[in-house]
Amino acid sequence: MSDPQDKTAQPDATRRTLIKGAVAAGGAMGFPFVHAQEKITLRYLGTAVNQDKAIAEKFEKDTGIKIQYIPVTTDDVTKRAVTAPNSFDLIDTEYFSLKKILPTGNLLGIDTKRIKNADKITTLFTKGEVAGKKVGDQGTAPKKVMYVEKPDAKTFAASPTQFMTLIPTVYNADTLGIRPDLIKRPIESWKELLNPEFKGKAAILNIPSIGIMDAAMVVEAAGIYKYPDKGNMTKKEIDLTIKTLIDAKKAGQFRALWKDFNESVNLMASGEVVIQSMWSPAVTAVRTKGIDCRFQPLKEGYRAWAAGFGVPKSVTGKKADAVYEFINWFLDGWAGAYLNRQGYYSAVLETAKAKMEAYEWAYWMEGKPATSDIKSPNGDLLAKAGSVRDGGSYEQRMGGIACWNAIMDENAYMVQKWNEFVAA
Amino acid sequence: MRMTAWLQATPFTLVFVLFLVLPLLLVATVSFWRATDYELIPAFTFQNYLDVFNGCSNTDELCVTLKTYLSTLKFCFLVWLITLVIGFAVAYFLAFHVRSVGAQTLLFILCTIPFWTSNVIRMISWVPLLGRNGVINQGLQGAGLIDTPIEWLLFSDFSVVLAFVHLYTMFMIVPIFNSMMRIDRALLEAARDNGATGWQTTWNVIVPLCRTGIIIGSIFVITIVMGDFVTIGVMGGQQIASVGKIIQVQTSYLQFPMAAANAVILLIVTLMMIWGLTKLVDIRKEL
Numbered sequence: 015m016s017d018p019q020d021k022t023a024q025p026d027a028t029r030r031t032l033i034k035g036a037v038a039a040g041g042a043m044g045f046p047f048v049h050a051q052e053k054i055t056l057r058y059l060g061t062a063v064n065q066d067k068a069i070a071e072k073f074e075k076d077t078g079i080k081i082q083y084i085p086v087t088t089d090d091v092t093k094r095a096v097t098a099p100n101s102f103d104l105i106d107t108e109y110f111s112l113k114k115i116l117p118t119g120n121l122l123g124i125d126t127k128r129i130k131n132a133d134k135i136t137t138l139f140t141k142g143e144v145a146g147k148k149v150g151d152q153g154t155a156p157k158k159v160m161y162v163e164k165p166d167a168k169t170f171a172a173s174p175t176q177f178m179t180l181i182p183t184v185y186n187a188d189t190l191g192i193r194p195d196l197i198k199r200p201i202e203s204w205k206e207l208l209n210p211e212f213k214g215k216a217a218i219l220n221i222p223s224i225g226i227m228d229a230a231m232v233v234e235a236a237g238i239y240k241y242p243d244k245g246n247m248t249k250k251e252i253d254l255t256i257k258t259l260i261d262a263k264k265a266g267q268f269r270a271l272w273k274d275f276n277e278s279v280n281l282m283a284s285g286e287v288v289i290q291s292m293w294s295p296a297v298t299a300v301r302t303k304g305i306d307c308r309f310q311p312l313k314e315g316y317r318a319w320a321a322g323f324g325v326p327k328s329v330t331g332k333k334a335d336a337v338y339e340f341i342n343w344f345l346d347g348w349a350g351a352y353l354n355r356q357g358y359y360s361a362v363l364e365t366a367k368a369k370m371e372a373y374e375w376a377y378w379m380e381g382k383p384a385t386s387d388i389k390s391p392n393g394d395l396l397a398k399a400g401s402v403r404d405g406g407s408y409e410q411r412m413g414g415i416a417c418w419n420a421i422m423d424e425n426a427y428m429v430q431k432w433n434e435f436v437a438a
Numbered sequence: 439m440r441m442t443a444w445l446q447a448t449p450f451t452l453v454f455v456l457f458l459v460l461p462l463l464l465v466a467t468v469s470f471w472r473a474t475d476y477e478l479i480p481a482f483t484f485q486n487y488l489d490v491f492n493g494c495s496n497t498d499e500l501c502v503t504l505k506t507y508l509s510t511l512k513f514c515f516l517v518w519l520i521t522l523v524i525g526f527a528v529a530y531f532l533a534f535h536v537r538s539v540g541a542q543t544l545l546f547i548l549c550t551i552p553f554w555t556s557n558v559i560r561m562i563s564w565v566p567l568l569g570r571n572g573v574i575n576q577g578l579q580g581a582g583l584i585d586t587p588i589e590w591l592l593f594s595d596f597s598v599v600l601a602f603v604h605l606y607t608m609f610m611i612v613p614i615f616n617s618m619m620r621i622d623r624a625l626l627e628a629a630r631d632n633g634a635t636g637w638q639t640t641w642n643v644i645v646p647l648c649r650t651g652i653i654i655g656s657i658f659v660i661t662i663v664m665g666d667f668v669t670i671g672v673m674g675g676q677q678i679a680s681v682g683k684i685i686q687v688q689t690s691y692l693q694f695p696m697a698a699a700n701a702v703i704l705l706i707v708t709l710m711m712i713w714g715l716t717k718l719v720d721i722r723k724e725l
Contacts, residue, residue, distance in 0.1 A: 089690035096476055096692060114692065118476045214589055220676045222687070263677065270593050270675025285571050286592070429691045430489070434502045436687075437509070437679030 054336045055080040059095070060106030061088055063275055063295065064184055064321060068391060069349050076343060079336050087274065088221060095120055095326070104337050105324040110154035110223065112179055113421040115324075116168060122327045123165040123177030128338050131345040131362045132178070139182050139320070139361070140174060144413045149318075153227065153245020153420030156182065156320050166327070180322030181341050182361035184353050187316030187411050191282060191292025195306045204228075204235035204314050207289060208262045217281055217290035218259070220271035222432035224419050227317050228291040229255050231416065235314050245420030249427055256431040260438040271436070275299075282307055294357040297404075302394040309404040315416030316405075322361075354378050355391050359408065381407030462705075469698035478694060486699035506679040507707065513595075513670070513680075514663045514711075517602040521659050522652065524603065525610025529651075530644070532611075533618035534626075546615075549608060561601050561672045568592040568600075593675030601673040606662055610655035617651030618644065649719045657712055664708045 058065065062085035070081035084102060086094065092111040094101060099120035107115065115121055126132035137143045142157040151157065161171040162179055170179070192201050197212075207216055207228070219225040230244040233255055241251055262268070269287050272278045279299045281287040292309065300307035323341050325334065343349070350360030351369035355378065360366045367375055376382040381403055388397040397403070405411045422428055469486055472479040494501040500508070528549070536542045552560055567573045568591040575587040590596055621644065629639040645652075667682030681704045688697035 087690070093690060093692060114476045222691070268675070268677055271677050273671075273676060280565070284566070284569050286569055425691065426693060426696075429687060429693065430492075430502075433679070433684050433687060436677060436683065437502045437506050 053078065053080060054332060055082050056104050056333070056336055056340060057082050057084055057102045058104045058106065059084045059086070059091060059102035060321075061085065061091060063293075064106055064353075066352070066391075069344075069352060072348060073340060073343055077339060079339065081340070095324075099326050100328045102326060103329045103333055104340065105326060106183060106321055107180070107324060108319055108321045108419060109156045109159055109180060110319075110419045110421050112159045112170075113154060116159075116162070116170065116179060119166065119168050120326055120328075121179065121324045123162040123167060123175075123179060124181055124323075124325055124341070125165065126176055126178055128342075129178075129181060129345070130342050131365060132181075134362045134364055135182060135345075136359075136361060136363060138185070138412055145409045147413055149413055149415040150315065150417055152241075152243045152416065153317075153418035155418045156185075156322075180324045181345070182320055182322040183344065184358040184360065185318065185320030186294050186358050187318045187405070187415055188291065188293055189312050189316050189405070190310050191278075191290055191297045191300075192308050192310050193282060193285065193288040193306065194308050196285060196288040201289070201310050202313055204231040204312050207232050207291070208236070208258070208267055210265065210267070212267070212289050214266050214269055215286075215288045216267050217270050217272055217278070217287040218268060219278075219291050220273045220436070222429050223421055223425070224317075224319075225271075225291070226252070226255055226428060226432065227417060227419060229259050231314055231317060233258050235312075244417045246422050247424065247428070249424055252422075252424060252428050252431050256435050259435045263435065263438050298357050298390065298396060301396060302390060311405040311411075311414070315414045316411065317417055317419065318412070318415040319419040352391055355389075359412070363408075377403055379408045381405075381410060465698045465701055468695055469702050471695045471698075473693060473695045476692065486695045487703075489696060490699050490703060502679070502684075503703075506681055506684060509678065510664060510680050513598060513602065514660055516599050517606065517663050518656060518659050520599065520603050521607045521610045522656065524607050525614055525655060526648075526652070528607070528611050529615035529618055529648075530640075532615055533621075549611060552604070553608065557605060558668065558672065560605060561669055564597065564601055564604075564673065565592065568597055593673070593677070595674075595678070597673040598670055598678060601669050602663060602666075605669065606659050609658035609662070610652075613654040613658075614648055614651040617648040621647045653715050653719045656715055660711055660715075661708055664704065664711075 056079060058070075058081050060083070065083040065085050070083065074080055088108060088111070091105065091107045092114055095105055095107065095111070095115045096118050099118075105121070112121075137146075138149065139156045139160055142148060142151050142155055159170050159179055161173070161175045162169070162177045163171045163175055165177055167177075171177075190201065190204065190207060196215075206212070207218070218228055226247075227244060230241060230247070233239050234241065234244070236258075238258065239251070239254055241247060247255065270277075270281055272281060272290070275293065275296055278290060278292055278296045281290065282292070282296070282300045283303050283305050294309050297307050297309040323344070325337055329337055345362045345365060347362075347365030347369040350362060350366030353360050354366050354370060355374065357378070363379070367379070370378070373385040374388065377384040377388050377397070383402050384397055384399050386399050387395055388401075390396050405414075468478065470482050470484070472481050472483050472485065490503050492501065492503075494504055532542055532545055536545060565572070569575070570587045570589065570592070572592070574591060575584075578584045579587065625643055625647075626639060629643050634642070665682050667680050667686055670678050670680040671683060681700065685697045685700050685704070688694075688700065
């Protein structure tokens with residue numbers, strides 16, 4: 015942590031920066047000065063997936079600050095951030111949404127000096143590397159939208175600065191989910207999603223900006239076209255991708271399209287669908303029902319996503335302190351371990367590791383066979399002793415990223431074409 | 439006297455202006471604005487309307503908008519027809535076959551029981567019934583009637599219409615029942631005395647006298663189906679287009695002007711249908 019005295023030495027030092035420096039120092043030293051005052055409630059806007067009751071309860075027990083969840087869909091998080099920035103104190107959104115939110119000026123850059131573990135955030139976010147190796151950065155890779163020059167900037171900084179747009183919470187690499195008991199053969203490529211063998215038994219995401227990325231993975235895997243950047247297509251490329259989807263739909267390939275977590279779980283668990291683009295915890299959810307389901311690694315790699323906490327500019331004073339306290343608490347290990355046990359990855363691995371059992375860490379993060387039964391945070395059995403996590407270790411999985419969820423420059427056109435696909 | 443009448447009408451007028459007329463005007467205004475990914479620009483343009491009908495001059499294949507409206511109108515017609523027949527039959531039974539008022543009330547309450555839970559739950563409860571491995575398919579397979587599961591039971595036009603009928607028949611029953619209860623029973627006796635068969639009585643006496651109820655029920659059903667996107671989404675496996683769904687997707691991507699333009703067009707189409715229906719009967723006179 016830097017010394018706040020540095021700041022006063024700068025020529026532009028004013029009373030304001032002095033105060034800021036003092037606050038930063040307070041934050042750096044352990045941030046407990048909101049304690050023992052009147053109860054604060056933080057309104058936490060995000061998708062339902064990350065908003066876990068246990069996390070809010072544990073945080074309130076540790077600090078006395080209440081968390082009030084506002085669960086909405088990914089699209090609605092963006093919508094509210096743009097249209098109603100006063101309706102929440104803390105936003106949990108995906109990095110790709112930033113391209114829409116940041117230009118409105120409703121988010122403030124987060125001062126990393128106030129974040130205790132800021133320098134321990136995984137290099138995947140800060141440099142786009144896993145274990146020193148560059149990963150795919152097609153689409154809205156977090157490192158492209160991670161920093162701003164100053165807190166109220168409306169454009170992204172090209173290189174790392176003191177101010178982060180979002181502090182990463184959870185992230186993962188998505189691939190296809192399959193029902194091995196109903197498919198009965200190895201699945202190795204994204205192109206299987208549109209293989210007529212699974213006619214009427216496939217499903218794809220109906221969130222256009224994510225669904226089109228899955229479609230692009232299929233198009234490339236099938237050798238139809240190679241995109242310069244799947245996450246930022248030209249109109250022609252969008253036309254081609256949507257046409258591939260429409261042809262498949264007309265041939266009866268899709269049983270359904272899904273938009274939220276539970277829909278995908280139900281489609282898979284009921285056997286309506288045997289192959290679909292899927293989220294890792296959804297696969298876990300199907301498995302806890304006792305149904306065989308696999309989060310299938312594919313040779314073309316993964317489509318990654320990442321979410322993080324942002325601070326709206328409307329939050330000031332004690333509330334802002336409480337927000338920073340929550341973010342610091344979140345990176346401190348307990349929440350990270352909790353999320354790791356659900357199959358997500360946490361932003362600061364070191365602190366999460368300290369809160370996990372060695373056999374859990376080996377199973378979830380190192381890709382080693384479980385030495386005892388692996389249980390979810392609620393105590394459901396996820397994997398028997400001896401089994402290995404799909405996709406292997408953290409480095410194998412996150413190192414295999416092919417592209418990131420994205421907002422394209424031609425977003426409006428893409429949405430229009432996506433509606434065409436739905437109507438076809 | 440005059441003053442009091444105006445005063446009496448004022449509260450409702452205010453509510454009406456504030457919560458219906460103003461928002462509608464706002465929607466209409468925004469539909470002529472431009473927008474980027476994150477802001478609305480109040481500059482007048484017809485572009486949104488042009489975009490809605492983009493590609494509609496193509497004669498090879500219908501454009502998205504026309505295709506979507508055709509699909510929505512198809513559901514509208516099917517649902518209207520089926521709810522009308524069922525609604526009329528149920529109302530007829532309640533009004534003319536159930537003699538005691540107590541039994542009538544009881545049966546009427548029975549009809550409303552499904553409304554004690556939310557629309558979405560009533561819809562979703564069809565899924566385990568109609569699915570590939572659902573109750574119906576398993577039953578039929580168990581009975582040896584079919585070898586492979588019937589696929590079109592779920593996520594199809596069939597399941598959408600089924601859910602609509604299940605959800606909205608009540609909106610037909612109530613106004614038709616209401617009209618039937620006000621029919622002077624002496625007219626039915628007179629018809630019978632003059633030798634009319636049951637069918638003739640129904641067709642020549644009851645149906646014309648229930649016209650108001652039928653039209654009101656039809657307006658309910660048509661406006662609901664025209665704007666619906668949840669039922670079509672859930673029961674159609676999200677892959678059947680509806681105008682409401684397009685508007686929802688556009689608003690969630692912050693394309694408010696486009697969504698507003700679509701909403702204005704939808705409103706005009708629906709109003710035209712209602713206008714057509716009210717031409718068939720003067721509701722104000724009949725009530």
